Amino acid sequence: xxxxxxxxxxxDHQPSARLRRLPSRMLAMIAMQADRLVxxxxxxxxxxxxxxxxxxxxxxxxxxxxxxxxxxxGIYRSDLVSVINELxxxxxxxxxxxxxxxxxxxxxxxERGRGHLERLDKLITELQDDVLxxxxxxxxxxxxxxxxxVLEHHxxxxxx
Amino acid sequence: xxxxxxxxxxxDHQPSARLRRLPSRMLAMIAMQADRLVxxxxxxxxxxxxxxxxxxxxxxxxxxxxxxxxxxxGIYRSDLVSVINELxxxxxxxxxxxxxxxxxxxxxxxERGRGHLERLDKLITELQDDVLxxxxxxxxxxxxxxxxxVLEHHxxxxxx
DNA sequence: CGGATGTCAGGCTCACTGAAATTC
DNA sequence: CGAATTTCAGTGAGCCTGACATCC
Numbered sequence: 001x002x003x004x005x006x007x008x009x010x011x012d013h014q015p016s017a018r019l020r021r022l023p024s025r026m027l028a029m030i031a032m033q034a035d036r037l038v039x040x041x042x043x044x045x046x047x048x049x050x051x052x053x054x055x056x057x058x059x060x061x062x063x064x065x066x067x068x069x070x071x072x073x074g075i076y077r078s079d080l081v082s083v084i085n086e087l088x089x090x091x092x093x094x095x096x097x098x099x100x101x102x103x104x105x106x107x108x109x110x111e112r113g114r115g116h117l118e119r120l121d122k123l124i125t126e127l128q129d130d131v132l133x134x135x136x137x138x139x140x141x142x143x144x145x146x147x148x149x150v151l152e153h154h155x156x157x158x159x160x
Numbered sequence: 161x162x163x164x165x166x167x168x169x170x171x172d173h174q175p176s177a178r179l180r181r182l183p184s185r186m187l188a189m190i191a192m193q194a195d196r197l198v199x200x201x202x203x204x205x206x207x208x209x210x211x212x213x214x215x216x217x218x219x220x221x222x223x224x225x226x227x228x229x230x231x232x233x234g235i236y237r238s239d240l241v242s243v244i245n246e247l248x249x250x251x252x253x254x255x256x257x258x259x260x261x262x263x264x265x266x267x268x269x270x271e272r273g274r275g276h277l278e279r280l281d282k283l284i285t286e287l288q289d290d291v292l293x294x295x296x297x298x299x300x301x302x303x304x305x306x307x308x309x310v311l312e313h314h315x316x317x318x319x320x
Numbered sequence: 321c322g323g324a325t326g327t328c329a330g331g332c333t334c335a336c337t338g339a340a341a342t343t344c
Numbered sequence: 345c346g347a348a349t350t351t352c353a354g355t356g357a358g359c360c361t362g363a364c365a366t367c368c
Contacts, residue, residue: 017220018220021304023303025209027190027194027291029234030187030314037184056176078328078329079359104326128184133310134309135309135310143307150303225350227349238336238352261343263343263344264343264349265349
């Protein structure tokens with residue numbers, strides 16, 4: 001019904017001066033563009049960003065339940081199901097019932113999954129560089145630090 | 161089918177270390193939170209962010225066609241229709257056929273619309289402060305500058 | 321019992337596309 | 345004719361909720 005911030009529509013003309021430097025607006029537009037770049041890049045490896053998130057988390061924590069993986073990645077429990085399905089189809093993870101607690105599934109990265117993660121990692125790093133292309137190295141770190149602090153603040157205030 | 165970055169799911173546990181500082185991911189999460197704050201704030205004034213964008217652009221440029229307004233705000237031509245409908249219903253703008261080019265409509269801000277914009281402007285400024293709450297004044301400017309440069313880079317490369 | 325877990329079904333918003341009607 | 349403008353209808357992805365069966 002309603003909606004529609006566009007990139008195409010803004011190619012020609014300058015947007016309003018006051019609008020152009022609104023933080024919330026810039027964040028939305030940059031996030032959209034970053035998402036586009038990441039999705040397009042990962043699509044060429046038949047992957048999605050949640051594949052990457054799940055594999056990274058699994059690789060760091062070792063085998064965990066889906067609920068635990070959900071907490072670590074930020075992917076909803078309900079949506080995690082199909083993410084794990086896709087990763088299992090491709091042979092990157094294995095889903096097995098937990099003998100100690102039969103409500104749970106234990107998700108384990110396979111050797112193939114680890115190899116895939118390594119390649120994804122390189123690609124993701126390149127894509128981050130594309131996103132931050134106009135900034136120098138120290139500026140990128142500055143931006144990353146500032147974003148991390150903003151993010152942590154909002155995470156905390158939400159965890160009440 | 162697929163999807164689901166959540167806030168609620170991450171309240172308890174720490175997300176993965178490598179994931180936590182990924183720029184594209186932080187941008188997505190902060191943009192989501194900023195959008196939430198802005199939408200909730202504007203909702204209390206029976207407004208949406210595109211109302212604000214359209215009013216700001218109209219106030220700066222004077223009466224323009226919908227196509228021109230689309231270019232200045234970044235709102236899709238097709239979605240701009242309902243935005244103008246809502247603003248016209250509330251008496252903030254007027255839509256009249258352009259006598260010089262009968263394909264176009266000329267959109268004009270009313271006196272009431274200008275008053276509304278003033279109040280929105282104050283609210284939006286407060287909301288930006290909420291978004292950037294953990295940062296000092298100079299840090300906010302630093303972040304704004306960095307974001308502006310990143311954004312401009314991607315706008316340019318898309319305008320090819 | 322209360323609470324956690326995995327799963328499925330759906331809702332709602334939003335960026336985006338396509339096409340039709342009108343006018344230049 | 346081709347191109348621009350307004351409008352409407354619809355798609356697909358992402359975030360999120362609710363409910364159910366199972367098990368602690």
